[in-house]
Amino acid sequence: MEHAHAHTVDVLVIGGGNAALCAALVAREAGASVLLLEAAPRAWRGGNSSHTRNLRCMHDAPQDVLTDRYPEEEFWQDLLKVTGGLTNERLARLAIRESSGCRDWMRKHGVNFQPSLSGTLHLSRTNAFFMGGGKALVNAYYRSAEALGVRIRYASPVDRIELEDGAFRAAWVGNERIAARACVMAAGGFESNREWLREAWGQNENGEWPADNFAIRGTRFNRGVLLKAMIxxxxxxxxxxxxxxxxxxxxxxxxxxxxxxxxxxxxxLGIVVNQHAERFYDEGEDFWPKRYAIWGRLVAQQPGQIGFSIIDAKANGRFMPPVFPGAQADTLEALARQLGIDEAAFVRTVHAYNAACRVGTFDHTIQDDCHTEGLSPAKTHWALPIDTPPFRGYALKPGITFTYLGLKVDEHAAVHFSGQPSPNLFVAGEMMAGNVLGKGYTAGVGMTIGTTFGRIAGAHAAAAARQGATHAHA
Structure with a gap:
């Protein structure tokens, strides 16, 4: 095994998505030799980053694809609201401030931006969209990493880490030991580990295991092996x-x-009912980009982990149409039959909602004055009666993007053991996003965390490797 030491790399990056790539690029730019290990085969490289579309970023004046300004305080307030205060303000503000300087660096590595698409125009002030989406971003970073001399290995899942008093020594891929002077872990959460999801969500009062009915919106390779090993x-x-x-x-x-x-x-734009044709939450609470990520959890708490989004013809053209057409009918009864829910209960629910609607000036671009009265749960904005056929319904189930349980970090993205930072082990992306996201989500903030902390981790890993090399020669 001495042979492995002869080729000790400065910085080992474990993971192959946005955060890992940002860390690898920054460490390489700082002069470190870098090896990146991606668990997935090349065709599936990039993890969940391939599915992303944009980055939420602070800016104090209009910039190319970003309109107006999105100052630090507003970004912080948006984050505070969705997390309900379950966030580390120091680390959140660090990510927010760092986000303002990312885009020039991203462009240098081949990432291009485009104006936001119609249907996402309300995000043009807060979020910069990637030209070609996350897949193009991942490909650009891999091209840049290869050009800079980062060594990349695919189909190389790390199953354990060798530590000595909180310091990183080596990673193991099967029975191969890979030593490095410093390491950045950015290997994702545990969302594709069904057993761990079952354990986390437990059983409900009906004896169901809700996690059995979840879809995983992203990669099948984020099984949380490294996260579990670190815990x-x-x-x-x-x-x-x-x-x-x-x-x-x-x-x-x-x-x-x-x-x-x-x-x-x-x-x-409509109402959401469960299998018993009952509404269970305020559909008009806030704008969709701020609130879309609470609905999976809400549906997960319903019987059978299923819900139904119901709209009428007035909603047409006001939202991004889904890829698969929904159920469609000219009467509420016929729609209920298609969706497999009780007709009488469904008609009662819709009629009660329609009767409670107080329609003012409908405007889906602002929190308008169309609301319900005397109805529980209320619909506080955009409440229009569902009365114009054809009626449409879409069956919903929870889709997990990434999990929030992670490793505690400081401003250097260092992993901590009993409150003490590791001298040479760092973490970025989903594996530490929970420091900023205790719960909830707002569009594009996962990429903000991955990009900013990936870059921070890469810089500190390169510095730790330099220090390690100096000590080794001393």
Whole structure:
């Protein structure tokens, strides 16, 4: 095994998505030799980053594809609201401030931006969209990494890490030992580990295991092996294992990698009912990009983990149409039959909702004054009666994007053991996003965390490797 030491790399990066690539690129730019290990085969490289579309970023003046300004305080307030205060303000503000300087660096590595698409125009102030989406971003970063001399190995899942007093020594891929002076872990959460999801969500009062009915919106390779190994090794953790980016998606979605195209975006334009044809939450609480990520959890708490988004003809053209057409009928009874829910109960629910609607000036671009009165749960904005055929319904189930349980970090992205930072082991992306996201989500913030902390981790890993090399020669 001495042979492995002869080729000790400066910085080992474990993972192959956005955060890992940002870390690898920054470490390489700082002069470190870098080896990146991606668990997936080349064709599936990039993890969940391939499914992303944009980056939420702070800016104090209009910039190319970003309109107006999105100052630090507003970004922080948006994050505070969706997380309900379950966030580390120091680390969140660090990510927010760092996000303002990312895009020039991203462009240098081949990432291009485009104006936001119609249907996402309200995001043009806060989110910069990638030309060609996340797949193009991942490909650009891999091209740049290869050009800079980062060594990349695919189909190389790390199953354990060798530590000595909180310091990284080596990673093991099967029975191959790979030593490095410093390491960045960015290997994703545990969303594709069904057993761990079952354990996290438990059983409900009906004896169901809700996690059995979840689709995984992203990669099948994020099994949380490294996360579990670090927890077992005594690393300090943050977050609740049942919290995740969990969206209500089309119930016909595939088990893995359905990505963005399985989203159903008309929730705020109609009502959502469960299998018993009952409404269970305020569909008009806030704008869809701020609230879409609470609906997966809401649906997960319903019987059978299923819900139905119901709209009428007035909603047409006001949302991004789903990839698969929904059920459609000219009467409420016929729609209920198609969806397999009780006709009488469904008609009662819709009529009660229609009667409670107080229609003012409908405007889906602002929190308008169309609301319900005397109805529980209320619909606080965009409440229009469902009375104009054809009526449409989409079956919904929870879709997990990524889990929030992660490793506790500081401003250097260092992994901590009993409150002490490791001298040479760092973490970025989903494996530490829970420091910033205790619960909830707002569009594009996962990429903000991955990009900013990936770059921070890469810079500090390169510095730690330099220090390690100096000590070795001393």
């Amino acid at each position: 077992d090794a005594g690393a300090d953790t943050v977050g609740d294992p049942s919290q995740s980016h969990c969206v209500a998606i089309d119930a016909r979605a595939p088990e893995y990698d359905g990505g963005i195209c399985t989203r159903i975006d008309c929730v705020s």
